[in-house]
Amino acid sequence: MTTIKPLNPKELCWRCDPAQFEFETTADLAELSTIIGQPRAVEAMEFGVNIDQEGYNIFAFGQSGTGKRSLLNRLFEQKAAEKPTPDDWCYVYNFDQSHKPNALRLPPGKGNELKRDMEQLVEELETALSGAFESDEYHARRQEIEQEFQEREQDVFEEIRQKATGQDLTLLRTPSGLVFAPLKDGEVLSPEELQKMSEEERQTLQDSASALQEELQKKLRQIPRWQRELRERLRALNREFANYAMGGLMGELRDKYADMEEVGAYLEDVQADIIENAGRILSTDDDEKSSATHGATEGSARKNSTLLRRYQVNVLVDHSHSEGAPVIFEDNPTFQNLIGRTEYLAHMGALMTDFNLIKPGALHRANGGYLMLDARKVLLQPFAWEGLKRVLRSGELHIESPGQQYSLISTVSLEPEPIPLDLKVALIGEPMLYYLLAAYDPEFDELFKVAADFDDRMARSDKNQQLYAQLLASILRKNKLKPLDRQAVARVLEHSARLAGDAEKLSMQVKNVTDVLREADYWAGQRDKAVVTLADVQQAIDAQIYRVDRVRERMQEQITRNTILIDTDGEEVGQINGLSVIQLGNFAFGRPSRITARVRLGEGKVIDIEREVELGGALHSKGVLILSGFLGARYAADRPLSLSASLVFEQSYGGIEGDSASSAELYALLSAIANAPLRQALAVTGSVNQRGQVQAIGGVNEKIEGFFDVCRARGLTGKQGVLIPAANVKHLMLRQDVIDAVADDQFSIYPVETIDQGLELLTGLPAGQPDEAGHYPPDSINGRVQVRLAELAEKRLEFSKAREQ
């Protein structure tokens, strides 16, 4: 019989030696200039940042609090400082197709300058135009033209009037037209007087009237043409004067922007449009004049301001105060916040828009630089993920609302000219999101080719401990916290190893460590101390646990009050203390669970009661099925396994998952088969394989502490302890009170490699070695199992024969 020695206190936890640090407090430490613990992620991101190829966007993934965003931000900021400041982007009116605003690209800072220049132009426009249009010269020229046409009409009609008078006729106005009337002595003839005329006279009169009518009709038909001609002449005059008035203003602007071809073309369009619409701008057109005099001044003003809006410049992206490329983090990545949007104004009950209402998105602001996004938020926002992919795929920003895209709204809308895109997008998220997207989105691999995988732990080498101390110093400075002395730093490193769940690692979940530093700073402040000490750090850790361990306390209480049945002394057949971990938010704790096994004659099935009632997960079932494999192979290789066994987690009302209890279940099962009692002072954790080897599990610290707390509450006897997989020894970072109990021989932790070792510890019987035929010694625990199974097989055979007879 082999003897497994319990672990000594030094093996139960790594203790950081403060003497290794040369500083007094972290204030003595220099700022950490490198990024530690993430060599793979750093290399990936540096590659991603530097490579200038399509689709090489970055997906940074890792556990929360591993510093993905700050690292990305740092790298992007470094790179952005080396890059040139990107151009400004503006939207301006498209004079050919008003619903398709033109995008103007200008050197950084010039966008706002052009906007101001155009505002000033509009301000001066009315003065300049009214100066021109109110000048004596303009009035004289206009009057000249109008007079010319008036005279042309007057001459024509005067001629007709005179002809009519010469033929004893006059021209009368009726409500809707004109009529020739016979005259006598300047008075219109009465019908009676007409009747007195001879037939010949009447006919002459009628012929004259008819001839004059024909001539009048011809002249009247000329009037619309003359009026068109008049309007055209007046328009030409307006153009001429507007051109004079605008020439100076526009000339200055054209000179100023001479080296910007696109702006020059835009200014040409503006000038042509102003000249064409000078009358409307000043409301000098006849129809508008008329509406103004009829009390429609407000409408006219609105019309005027609507007209002038077209000369405004909508600066979408302004880099007048930027240095280098932009680095943007969009915290609320809705579709519109990413792609931009077109806003609407309610006007006369309808929704109206123009290019001035185009608003930029994060992609506009980050164009030419870097954009960081939270992957989860992007995926949660309707249309945002698809919109982002479309933009990255096409390489240009096309503002289109989802409502417009899916024809959900039908109102006047815009199709702004797309803006070419040149930026690097970095998504930040959990590993699961990365793997899901990689598996299910065929475009993902093409658009996010750089995966930056953030580790949540790093090796606890001496060098890394020194660097970690520097990291702490940097965090303290950044958060304006009090410095830590050496002992406090050592305790934080120990806590970091505990967070990593591994004595040989340090946690890279900086967020959790930062929380401890902040809280230690608070407790030090409560004691009016300028430097944070070990006691402050310990208080911060203890207080953190205390704030969230109400449920753990309640469960412990239920065990100590025997509401939940857990034996911590004595011996029982087919009963063992298994250990499980419960995770509540960021807090995990262990608790013992009673596992029982019952066997009877059967057909070789091990029933997992948890699975039968659907309380057990797949991994747990797998563990139980492994037991069948182990039993069959070891004890019944040459005969049928003729038992029916059932396994259950007693008083378990929630789900069970994982295979960490499979060794405990096997011990209980073997105990039940061999009718060999198990020591209840021990608890067991570890999974088992079909060859009887005990394998590593997670949460070993919490499990040990969970059973320790129960034992301590009932009184430590010195016989109590926990069997853990030997492979988990390196993960031990136990609480000091557990270590103290072990040091006082009040509690033991046994590293177990095989089931046989565990059986010997639990039963006090030798496991036994099989002979060449595979038979174990009958007084060994394995021998008793083998005998019992042989008996069950015999009985089953007898039953079979009896049934056949």
Added chain:
Amino acid sequence: MSQKEQTPSIQRILVALDNSPASLAALREAIILAAGFEAMVVGLYIEDINLVRLAQMSISQEVGLFSGTSRRFEVHYVERQFKGQASRARQILARLATAAGVSWTFRTMRGVVAAELLNAASEADLVALGRIGLAGPGPRKGIGSTARTVLLQAPHLTLLLHPGATLGWPALALYDGSQESKQALRAASELAQALNQERLAILLLAGEAKVAERLQREVETALASRQIETDFFWQGELVPARLAYKIAQEGYNLLILPENPVWLTSDTLLDVLEQVKCPVLLVRPKTATD
């Protein structure tokens, strides 16, 4: 007791309506005046007897002013047009007067337009009419024949408006010390009070500075009780072009002219009316029967 509380000098305002832009402008301003004076507006539509006569002749053809097409000009057609025009004029009057809270009445008469209008004007304190009625072919300058006749013959007050013109302040009144100009000054001051105005510009017509000073004192005395401030200008004689320039330069919205056979002959009056673009109120002395 304020002037307004005395019997108002304008109680009936006659507006000749033919639905032309000028006559509608006259109607709008007449209603504003009526509101100020608490007067009644009398709308008058006159069916031109000459058109009826013409329609009775078998030779008559009407040429559409816009379309240029011709059709027979018949009595039933003219009657319907008169009816329609009168109905429209009445509706406009009713709408505007009701909105302004002014009492109104509407009459339709048949006859020679100018004669009927003068006849109706004898019962009114003020006649408001457009310079030009429904325009004939081609642009017309100056004053229409009907307006011309009424201006030269209508009793007491005649208000003449361009299409689209609005009556308002500041106003300019001519004063030469004659009885006619005193009446015009009184009408101007009453108008100012009715429209809640406190300033009045006076153009003194005097050959000498001394006379002008005297005239100014007369005006100041006459207006002292009415608390109207005055701005004075002096011209030696009435030159229509100079008057029109002054009005345009100062932006006057009403010219109050006293009839004066000495310096405001019919020709001068017509010349002034042709050159001046703002509304003109011609004040003729009241006869004993007025």
